[in-house]
Amino acid sequence: MSSTTRDRILDALQQILIERGPSAATLEAVATAAAVSKGGLLYHFPSKAEMMTALIRRLAERAEAEFRQALEGDEGVTRVFLRVSLPQTSQEAALYWSIIAALRGNEDISAEAREIVHGIFARWSHLLHEEIGDPVLAETVRLVGDGLYLSALADLPQPDPAVLRALTDRLTEQAAVPASSREAVPAEEPRQG
Template sequence: MRRDELLDAAECLLEDQGSQGLTLAAVAERAGVSKGGLLYHFAHKEALIKAMIERLIGEFDAMIEAQRESTYTRAYLKATFEAIESGRLRRWAVVTGAAGDPELLAPLREAMARWHRHGLDDEPDPRTSQIVRLACEGVWEVATHCPAIVDYAAVRQGLLALL
């Protein structure tokens, strides 16, 4: 449990101050622990960022599983819009922005490859399913950088209609 509180503190720092504000000392202070207490869980800043990314991937995997009623693509689509509507998308933007080292994003690249390959052969129309999944990536991008320009309910309905 303490580990999640440290990750929460780090995400809040990123959102408030950007990647320049993410220091181990600042995370420890925000979480109300000693720097040694933080170092017990995360030996260095890169370990902290990696843990934040891994937690986000795990949460999105759980969101997909919670939406599984028929096809994987429908679940992926619904999880995408849930992430946007719940504000989790903002967390993705700030955490991935903090990962200045491309190696820190390797788990995210692996997860994206898995998400985009998973179950395509089991879909009624694999090509349309792939298009919908890629459209979700575009929705994530727009929602991150210019959220007010999209009617998310209409886009969600349009993508569901394609399936």
């Protein structure tokens, strides 16, 4: 657990979101779980929306580390994106599911928090398009990753690990082919009708 009171509060919020979901993350419940008074919590976070925004900022820092790894590491953007599209633990999946539920619920989420989440997804899209060069293939990779992510969060059936590895390998190999060497995808003719 983090050492500062502010971090303890965010840790408590995160644990409540994981265990009980966004509706259980009241100021009182978070204060109790963080072992601070409600006044102490309000000193750091005057509202639930500000507390949720701070947690989303903290998760965005993790995303920034993933962006750096994708850009600076040996794996490349496509492989890192597909790898991090699957939550590593059930707790991570529950946390992100709760955040998506809170975003969908339109309560206690600031415009800043929404922009941060949107920015993370937009940044991955930009990095994929930049690395791949082919907009159709870049969107295919993005949609596969987003589908893996949402399927995992919703606890839907997951692909066989061997198939997932083969899928990741195939998309990574295709992404590595220079755009000028790929077959052009003809534009679809408008239907007459």
